[in-house]
Amino acid sequence: LLALSRWRHDHLMLKSRNALAVIFIGILSLIANWAIFLHMAAEERHDIDAASKTQALQATAYFQQSITAAFRYADTYARAIRREYIENGENTAAAIRFTTLFPFDSEIVSHITIMNERGDVIVNTDTPIKPGLNAADRDYFQHARDITEDRPHISLALRGRLTGKV
Numbered sequence: 001l002l003a004l005s006r007w008r009h010d011h012l013m014l015k016s017r018n019a020l021a022v023i024f025i026g027i028l029s030l031i032a033n034w035a036i037f038l039h040m041a042a043e044e045r046h047d048i049d050a051a052s053k054t055q056a057l058q059a060t061a062y063f064q065q066s067i068t069a070a071f072r073y074a075d076t077y078a079r080a081i082r083r084e085y086i087e088n089g090e091n092t093a094a095a096i097r098f099t100t101l102f103p104f105d106s107e108i109v110s111h112i113t114i115m116n117e118r119g120d121v122i123v124n125t126d127t128p129i130k131p132g133l134n135a136a137d138r139d140y141f142q143h144a145r146d147i148t149e150d151r152p153h154i155s156l157a158l159r160g161r162l163t164g165k166v
Contacts, residue, residue, distance in 0.1 A: 070108045071152060073105065073108050073109075074108055074109050074152075075152045077104050077109060077112075078112065079150075080098065080102070081095050081098055081099065081112055081114070082095075082114075084097075084098040085114060092114065092122055092123045095112075095114055095123055096123060096125070099112060099125050104125075110126065110163075110165070111124060111125045111126030111127070111163065112124070112125045112126075113125075113162065115135055115141060117145065118134070118136060119134045119135040119136030119137075119138070119141050119145075120133070120134050121133045121134070121135065121162060124162055126162075126163060127162050127163050129162070130161070130162060133161055133162055135161070138155070138158065139155040139156060140153060140155040143155070
């Protein structure tokens with residue numbers, strides 16, 4: 001009887017140890033699975049970040065190319081109108097005729113305004129001229145008036161006095 005009781009005790013102890021081992025292995029398995037999941041999530045996030053960076057660089061390059069092309073077009077067109085205006089004895093009709101013969105791309109240029117040396121608007125291709133309209137206080141006019149070399153200038157965005165647009 002004592003031997004049977006001892007056997008039972010040992011058998012129960014072995015079962016308890018086996019149960020603890022199974023529980024311990026189960027916990028280790030959960031920890032390992034969780035660690036693998038976290039590692040996979042970190043790799044996926046890294047891949048997404050890298051793809052986002054690549055897309056951002058591509059979008060930046062496209063934007064830069066598009067803006068450069070738009071400024072080049074607008075600057076070339078403005079120079080051509082100015083040349084027509086000056087070569088025809090500062091004749092506003094020559095500048096307007098040029099815009100009629102060679103219309104500008106309205107997706108790039110909204111309108112063309114010609115001002116005299118005092119900043120008075122003398123030609124506008126978009127809106128009838130308002131009497132007394134003057135841009136002498138505007139940064140873009142002061143830049144054009146004061147520079148010695150011919151180069152484009154980007155000023156702050158302002159609401160246009162003639163069009164009312166920003």
